[in-house]
Amino acid sequence: MLKKCLENVRKTVPLVHNITNYVTVNDVANVLLACGGSPIMSDEAEDVEDITSVCGGLNINIGTLHKTSIEGMFRAGKKANELGHPVLLDPVGAGASALRTNTALDLMRELDLAVIRGNISEIKTLALGSGTTKGVDADVADAVTEEDLDEAVEFVKRFAKETGSIIAVTGAIDLVSDGEKCYVIRNGRPEMGKITGTGCQLSGMMTAYVTANPDDRLEAAAAAVCVMGLAGENGWSRMQEGDGNATYRNRIIDAIYNMTGEDLEKGADYEIR
């Protein structure tokens, strides 16, 4: 299944429209190319509807949110919804500023989001802010660990059910749920946190995966998480004495570029709950 998700990306070369931050945008583009997709970036409100119309999916990332690009997010999102394209939201920094939190919540309210992908703090912020989840603070910690895994899985499932979006929480352990099933994924390495934008890269790639696998969005989202984590492991295995986070960044993208469906099936480390 994961194998087929990967191969569908390489076969159909999904064109992904990205409205994303200027910090990690180049890596997002190269990761999209590495995984077999194709990137376009555009955030100008007058440009986004045309651009999203020639694409297959839309990736919205609020990492360097500007008031001028917020309008573009809504216009692109509505057009993508109209066309039936999957829309992914990466609520970078939700919880760290009112503008980010409120914009993310507004996007959730006004758009039909296929996927919301963030770290546990960002997702908790959205769950609290949207009022769909009670007692989040009480039952979900700020890191998903083996100890509190049951509660975290429960929280992610519940939030997915309530929003109607696939929820992907990434960290040391990754959780991906559509409200019914929850993938618990243990690929990856802690050193990935020393590279800027591995989360943004994953969001771009996940949009390509979901776009290329319209009938299996949950599996596709989970497959993208496994690809990223496994690339982190494979890239690390090629590190040499004296290498650091700059080289590791390149090694991970290279590993995505070279990954086959067989590699993914063999290396993916997950269970379904």
Add this chain to the structure above:
Amino acid sequence: MLKKCLENVRKTVPLVHNITNYVTVNDVANVLLACGGSPIMSDEAEDVEDITSVCGGLNINIGTLHKTSIEGMFRAGKKANELGHPVLLDPVGAGASALRTNTALDLMRELDLAVIRGNISEIKTLALGSGTTKGVDADVADAVTEEDLDEAVEFVKRFAKETGSIIAVTGAIDLVSDGEKCYVIRNGRPEMGKITGTGCQLSGMMTAYVTANPDDRLEAAAAAVCVMGLAGENGWSRMQEGDGNATYRNRIIDAIYNMTGEDLEKGADYEIR
């Protein structure tokens, strides 16, 4: 001749003002440094006239067009024209959105462009939209191949003559013409398409080449295309097992950095029609 073009860049260190997209801008800057030029970036309308005045050439790229930067493009372009600096237009995504197409056409109308560099689809869009070329759709396909090369050369020559700009169409086969002569260049590798922004990088470098070779702009533009393609070949020859598009990106820039005039003369693969 190509050798002299390369050496003039290294000798004169042309300062290039870039109004370009935020996706590939870092690579554009590093490629400009690698080839022997020097980059400055500025797109704020109130800043661009001062900045372009201290430079030797101007590179306008509409890859992530914003309404706020369009004014900067016109103001910089007019100032550069006034000062006799060469202006290059890279019409990224012309044809994919009305804003991009119309902005590119407006820039063509209002500015004296030394060079327009794009892929065949973008250049066709401009030729159709500017009304200077008839029947483009009939006689130019969306990829330049050996089979339709004669028609493509004819189209590029005609469009160069009509616009008064050097036209550079890059793809598997690259064409560079001033309306009289057309360089047909066969350097490069298909894997370059798996790296974001090799076209943007070429536009930046080409601006440096044209700036440093004011009396031989056609040859300079063709030389830049050969450098990029040859760097793609040389960079590829250094790739190792497990490397992918991230490493290839670095290898290409490294190859530009290390290329000598002799390497270029020896490796350039072109004919003149």
Add this chain to the structure above:
Amino acid sequence: MLKKCLENVRKTVPLVHNITNYVTVNDVANVLLACGGSPIMSDEAEDVEDITSVCGGLNINIGTLHKTSIEGMFRAGKKANELGHPVLLDPVGAGASALRTNTALDLMRELDLAVIRGNISEIKTLALGSGTTKGVDADVADAVTEEDLDEAVEFVKRFAKETGSIIAVTGAIDLVSDGEKCYVIRNGRPEMGKITGTGCQLSGMMTAYVTANPDDRLEAAAAAVCVMGLAGENGWSRMQEGDGNATYRNRIIDAIYNMTGEDLEKGADYEIR
């Protein structure tokens, strides 16, 4: 002392708010991670106060200045001042355009800047423009060399005293002064000038250093300069045949990532005047 400065960064993981240019921002983020800090980027006026409040220091870089982000610089700077966070100004291109020069001077007037870091031309521009220094043109050349070192040290000390900021002038020889003492630092390699943004990277890292060493800001700023220069030396020692500026960029960041306090003490090449 340098050792302790480095170790305090790794121990306290200072969160640095960056309002910086879109050319080198990704490298700034990865350098901040490499040195042990943590980066956040935000330049939207309505976002910056919240963001800077969760950080420990603020890095303002005017490399691609926009009118829309100027307001963000002032709002973030005032909030950071209010909270007692160190604010660093990198006046990229001051002297090259009126907008840049005036904005830098306005920032100096309205904010309490812990550090101003630039090249000698930029710093001279600010000294002349702020009217605090007389006869700068007469006694400071546009490059700091062994021959004019005495004058340059005098100039930097005087400007530091007059502004109340630590002044860091980087080039072949680097000077860092608080008005009393001046670190004269000779680490680094000329090839670093062939990589875009090593100055911006240093400003980001220096903000982390100053943030993590509140009682030793001068030493911390000097330590950051030594780290950058030493990383340039260490990175260069790993270069292989065929490598160029793209690989060198990665090697430098890798060297920062791997540098220990002992490495720094051993490799730092400085005197205090």
